[in-house]
Amino acid sequence: MAFLDLLGFALGALRGHRLRTALSVTGVAIGITAVLALTALGEGARRYIVDEFATLGSNLVIVLPGKVETTGGMPFGGVTHDLTLEDHSALARLGRLARTAPIAVATETLRFQDLGRSVPILGTTAEYQEIRRLRLALGAFLPSGDPDRSGTEIVLGAKVARELFRGEHPLGQVVRAGPARFRVVGVLAPRGLSMLGFDLDEAAFIPVRTAMRLFNRTSLFRIVAEVRIFAEMDQAKADVLALLKDRHRAEDVTVYTQDAMLASFSAILRALTLSLAGIASVSLVVAGVGIMNVMLVSVTERRAEIGLLKALGAPAPRILLAFLAEAVILAALGGAAGLAAGAAGVGLLAFVYPEFPVAIPLWAVGAAVSLSFFVGVGFGVWPARRATQLDPVAALARR
Template identity: 60%
Template structure:
């Protein structure tokens, strides 16, 4: 009895018992679909949190003027120098660890356009902020890269500002007034939402030099510095301190790393990964037990057939082969249907909640298929083997 004959016979048997086959396939499929969709949700939750945290910038250094520290008897008092655009330029260009840096000069001002006005935070910065803060442009472009000293009168609106001032109309190319200054809108950012209590959509961005003039400031509010990776934070921090100490001839700035953020991030990440593994194992176990029951019942029901096949001259190996082939076809079919169903469920979910990056991790898909087929074959084959080893009469009369 060749392999093809075996599979043909097995498929014939599966087709011959349509209801039982459908139930078995459904049992396997539900298990797999559960694993796929649950791990997709878990992975989505994890990704979501990862994104939220990385949008805060886990490899970010924040340079603020002045020393935040309790000092004793400093002989000459604490003279602090301002952070200047020159400091910014030096930071951005002279430290190899620094990938990007952006200056910030901020204030609040009334923005007017199309007969409406709104008081919003104004961020004076450079094109680099888009990178450092992972800003996404919905239409138009961000600020022009180039010399931060140049100023200019272009403005990029946060999505909420754009909506409040212009409604559905496109603000691109329109003129807005910020205080007494006129600006032309060059871009609108994609919605970003709140992060740590700050509404990133309710901001406008202008060139840093212009903002400094507008608010009549000679110094920067702070400088954001991005280093290559989290691991280089400490080194980067020292390099920034050294550079500014050399420029100012005194250590008069404070560099904040998001240490707390990073360590929180890591522990949250660990817990989420653990939770995901737990979800996957529980749903895999449930799926496995379901498949096991389906196969055990299917074989128990067919002891008589096993006895008959042996009476007709089938060897133990042939009977076993038939049942293994059936179990393989059954569990593979169920597995594939389950994968498809799980995938569709995840797709439907993502349609409803587009910001939630639900996607089943490939290891979960592979593990669920392996468990389904493995458990299916083992629990299809073991009872079949027991029945096939009996003297045919015992299987035939069900003693």
């Protein structure tokens, strides 16, 4: 029995039971579609996180006051010293850091004429624009210079400017924040909601020294810095820790690097993606059971054909291959339909939500094709073996 004869034998059997064939193919297709869709969602979430980190800037080191650690007592440490502008000035002199920016944050009501809006106000310096890759729609960012300088400049997020000025030109206008008055020097370009930080469209920026006086603060919220060379991230982190430990006489700050946070998020999301793919694969097992049942029925209905083949001298391996070919064809058709449906579904999702970078990873395609093949072979072996074990005389006698 040549290969084409095997293929014709299998296809003829499948055509003879079109409804059972269609149901089996549909079962496999649903399983493959589920695997592709869920892995695409997981991969999309991972890419979204990576893109969000890219919008934060590159090669970032973030310094927070307080030591985050687990000890024998309470699972957190206290703040021994404030994180101050003097600390920021010392860090700015480190050779491995390209630029640094202090941040002080509080929520305050901004007022223009009879309109008011509660917004987060960030006190910072001109370097923050470069570190965070902020784009301006109008005007300029905060002026560069000594961070100890108090100024009355304010830069507004796009949404804040739109709601406060209602179509009026904001540049040069005076707004109030508590008892202080500020002159609008710039408006940020719309940026959208960031899941990893502030919604900068709803924020405002003022000089850091002015902010600390306005908020009655002595400690910074954090310091962000950009490392000159990515390969020196670990050394830069060590330099920051050593400098602040020397200044505070204690290791009382926490330093995060952007690549470490990104690696943690990526590892978590990859594990989640694999878990989703594993859950979706359960439906393929169900489809495999369906293929096995179809094949068992086929063996029962075609006992006479099997007996005739064996009587004519067809060896058991050939008969085994003939019935395995049916199972593999069912799985292959289901796999192809599942790939097409999965790709169409992911494409539709990308069209409806273009901001979410959903994509089917290549390994998921390979896994889906392999799974469909193993489903066909794995669940077709037992029925095919039953066919080879039939006695030809008994099979023909029960025709």
